[in-house]
Amino acid sequence: xxxxxxxxxxxxxxxxxxxxxxxxxxxxxxxxxxxxxxxxxxxxxxxxxxxxxxxxxxxxxxxxxxxxxxxxxxxxxxxxxxxxxxxxxxxxxxxxxxxxxxxxxxxxxxxxxxxxxxxxxxxxxxxxxxxxxxxxxxxxxxxxxxxxxxxxxxxxxxxxxxxxxxxxxxxxxxxxxxxxxxxxxx
Numbered sequence: 089x090x091x092x093x094x095x096x097x098x099x100x101x102x103x104x105x106x107x108x109x110x111x112x113x114x115x116x117x118x119x120x121x122x123x124x125x126x127x128x129x130x131x132x133x134x135x136x137x138x139x140x141x142x143x144x145x146x147x148x149x150x151x152x153x154x155x156x157x158x159x160x161x162x163x164x165x166x167x168x169x170x171x172x173x174x175x176x177x178x179x180x181x182x183x184x185x186x187x188x189x190x191x192x193x194x195x196x197x198x199x200x201x202x203x204x205x206x207x208x209x210x211x212x213x214x215x216x217x218x219x220x221x222x223x224x225x226x227x228x229x230x231x232x233x234x235x236x237x238x239x240x241x242x243x244x245x246x247x248x249x250x251x252x253x254x255x256x257x258x259x260x261x262x263x264x265x266x267x268x269x270x271x272x273x274x
Contacts, residue, residue, distance in 0.1 A: 103270055110267035117260030124253030131249030133184040136191065140180030147173030185245070192244035196237035203230025 103110070124131035147170040154166025180187040206226025213219035236243045 100270065100273065103266075104273060107267040107270040110263050110270070114260040114263030114265075114267060117256050117263060119260075121253045121256030121258075121260060124249055124256060128246040128249030128253065131252050132188050132244070132246060133249075135248045135252050136180050136184035136188045139191065140177040140184070140187065143173045143177030143180065145177075147171065147175075147177060188248055189241050189244040192236060192247050193240055195247070196233045196240060196243075199233025200230050200237065201233075203227065203233060206230075 124134075150170030150173060151167050152170075154163045154170060157163040157166055203226045206229060207223050208226075210219040210221075210223035210226055213222065236247050
């Protein structure tokens with residue numbers, strides 16, 4: 089579904105008035121990403137702590153949802169799932185470096201599988217559907233996962249921190265680019 093052009097124009101006009109804030113946000117994110125890349129072990133621990141907190145919050149929501157369900161079986165399942173989330177969240181907070189080892193292993197396997205799926209899909213696209221780019225993306229993703237896996241468990245000290253740092257920098261440059269684009273737009 090596409091947005092009508094007058095709504096898009098209004099949205100861009102609204103954002104243009106805040107382009108300075110967008111650029112400022114981008115600069116802050118780039119600086120945060122740079123700091124994360126300068127201390128990847130700390131960034132990895134912070135990432136795992138954040139995941140732990142989000143798991144606890146998610147677990148509480150699951151339990152509340154479970155108590156609101158009708159039927160004992162369904163309610164019990166939601167409560168058990170919520171309790172497992174809370175347990176895993178506390179585990180991550182209590183020992184972030186050990187949790188990063190588990191998360192990094194899961195991440196590397198997920199990247200390898202995602203890369204293989206992209207490669208498969210790329211080979212099954214018709215001409216003109218950008219199959220080559222999808223295959224390239226799949227190879228890059230699978231290689232990244234393989235590199236992490238080959239260096240595991242040592243990679244668990246820095247992989248999540250590097251991903252966080254790079255993600256913050258890319259997001260920052262994206263916001264800066266959007267802010268500058270809006271300033272140039274009539």
